[in-house]
Amino acid sequence: MDYSYDTDLEELCPVCGDKVSGYHYGLLTCESCKGFFKRTVQNNKRYTCAESQDCNIDKTQRKRCPFCRFQKCLNVGMRLEAVRADRMRGGRNKFGPMYKRDRALKQQKKALIRASGLKMEATPPLMSSPQPDYSFSTALSTPAPKNTHPNIGTSVAPTDYERNLYASSSLSLSIPIPAHTPLPAQYPAYPTLASHAIKSEYPDHYTSSEHYTCASSPESVPGYTYVDQTPPGLTVPPLVLEFVRCEQDELQVQSKISAHLAHLQQEQNSRSERLSTFGLMCHIADQTLFSIVEWARSCIFFKELKVSVNTIFIHFHLLVLVHLVLVILVLQLKLNKNEICFNNPAALLSLTADVKLLENQPYVESMYEQVNAALLEYTLCAYPQFPDRFSQILLRFPELRALSTQAEDYLCYKHLSGEVPCNNLLIEMLHAKRTCI
DNA sequence: ATAGCCTTGACC
DNA sequence: GGTCAAGGCTAT
Numbered sequence: 001m002d003y004s005y006d007t008d009l010e011e012l013c014p015v016c017g018d019k020v021s022g023y024h025y026g027l028l029t030c031e032s033c034k035g036f037f038k039r040t041v042q043n044n045k046r047y048t049c050a051e052s053q054d055c056n057i058d059k060t061q062r063k064r065c066p067f068c069r070f071q072k073c074l075n076v077g078m079r080l081e082a083v084r085a086d087r088m089r090g091g092r093n094k095f096g097p098m099y100k101r102d103r104a105l106k107q108q109k110k111a112l113i114r115a116s117g118l119k120m121e122a123t124p125p126l127m128s129s130p131q132p133d134y135s136f137s138t139a140l141s142t143p144a145p146k147n148t149h150p151n152i153g154t155s156v157a158p159t160d161y162e163r164n165l166y167a168s169s170s171l172s173l174s175i176p177i178p179a180h181t182p183l184p185a186q187y188p189a190y191p192t193l194a195s196h197a198i199k200s201e202y203p204d205h206y207t208s209s210e211h212y213t214c215a216s217s218p219e220s221v222p223g224y225t226y227v228d229q230t231p232p233g234l235t236v237p238p239l240v241l242e243f244v245r246c247e248q249d250e251l252q253v254q255s256k257i258s259a260h261l262a263h264l265q266q267e268q269n270s271r272s273e274r275l276s277t278f279g280l281m282c283h284i285a286d287q288t289l290f291s292i293v294e295w296a297r298s299c300i301f302f303k304e305l306k307v308s309v310n311t312i313f314i315h316f317h318l319l320v321l322v323h324l325v326l327v328i329l330v331l332q333l334k335l336n337k338n339e340i341c342f343n344n345p346a347a348l349l350s351l352t353a354d355v356k357l358l359e360n361q362p363y364v365e366s367m368y369e370q371v372n373a374a375l376l377e378y379t380l381c382a383y384p385q386f387p388d389r390f391s392q393i394l395l396r397f398p399e400l401r402a403l404s405t406q407a408e409d410y411l412c413y414k415h416l417s418g419e420v421p422c423n424n425l426l427i428e429m430l431h432a433k434r435t436c437i
Numbered sequence: 438a439t440a441g442c443c444t445t446g447a448c449c
Numbered sequence: 450g451g452t453c454a455a456g457g458c459t460a461t
Contacts, residue, residue, distance in 0.1 A: 021441095023454065032440050038456075039438075063439070082455080089456045090446030099454080 014076040014252065015069065016062040023099045026079035026255055032062070037073050040066070041083040077255020080262075260287045278414060279421045 011020050013030035024034035039045065047067035049055065055068035062069055074080075082095060264283055268274050275283070372394070379389040386392075414420050415427050 025455090030440095031442085034454090035440055036438090042456090066438085084455070087456060088446090089444070090453095091455070092447045092449095092453085093455070096448075096454085 015072050015078075016057050016059050018059045018062075023095070023102075024078075025082040026095060026098075027077055027252065029078065033069075033073060033078075036062075036066070036069060037078050038083060040070050040073075041080055042087070045070075074259055075256070077252055077259055079255070079258070256287070260284070275421060276419065278419055282421050 012018070013020055013033055014027065015029060015033040018030035018032060020028045021031040021034070022028065025037055029037075040047075045066070047065075047070060049065055049067040051065070051068075053068060053071070055061070055065040057065070057069050057072050079095070082093060084093075261284065264275075264280060268280075375393065376390045379393070380387070383389045411420070411427070420427050
């Protein structure tokens, strides 16, 4: 296996693909995009796009359209609030711990992949499949998903980006999904620094308003403080490795959610009829849904599934709920990062048991078995002192499903009483599922 | 206006 | 005292 691509990819600026020079305004970017972002925010610049606001931003073309470049900066998660209103130089900001943690996670991931790569060269994978045609090694013959930065090479406004998730030719839904709640065509009219509408780093009293800290502030990432350490000398099953590999960049997911929340907050402040807390949560759940769809698009299982993936997407709203419940699981069971990787595939595959019209049932079943086998192998190796860890984890899935069903019913009820925001994707998927099954 | 290099300063 | 992300400076 060739891991150099993954390693190299982490060195690329998510905005233009140039060489990364360090963490700037919330994430790893190149020096030029750092400067561009700083100039734009500090000088409160306004740009317009001469084309259709979807210009491609790469190293050679980044100068051509500052509008789309700035839009992309925001889309990938660069933080307005990291630009200092008082222009104070030097020192450290509140993102310090987040950078540190991200670095540690990247290091862990790299070490895990490298160590397993060396091991796999020496010894063949332990796993065997009852149906060789569907075995993981076969699946891997397709290029493994390597792009952890789905936005690279594209410059899309949130609306376009979200629409693109469903317009993809290979993975589009067979059911019509109406356009998502429209976000402004212009890039979010970010508040001016002078107005202090953005919580700035300094002086610290701006922090009295918690509007822009939300869930993604470095000190509040509940549940996702993984209890990791893969024991030295452990042979990690290739499937686990694959999940670790196709996991999305956590910092970017956080940044995107944060940017979305900031945007919602701004909308809340400007619109006359404000959303209820429940309405806001629906928006946030939608955002999570996009993350999961993104994950699925890069996951080997779904690349292989091809046709029946449409059916499975319909179940994604359940996964959003599963995700929320997972936070509780993490706290209760102290799952480590490698086990967390099983959440999406395992939960998803177990949920597909409900799908009556699954076109490729044997493949799904085979994958489900492989996911379980890999998890079993991993838990036995990593926790020999807790032989029932595997069954403990597995036992939680019925609970998750039960909770998902409850949440689904609640969502339906809320929908019927008109409390779900228009064009909510969760609802659309719920409808699609009911008409499909 | 851009982007590469320089200076600064809180935190380890 | 070293690190490294802030802001600053300045050729292009």
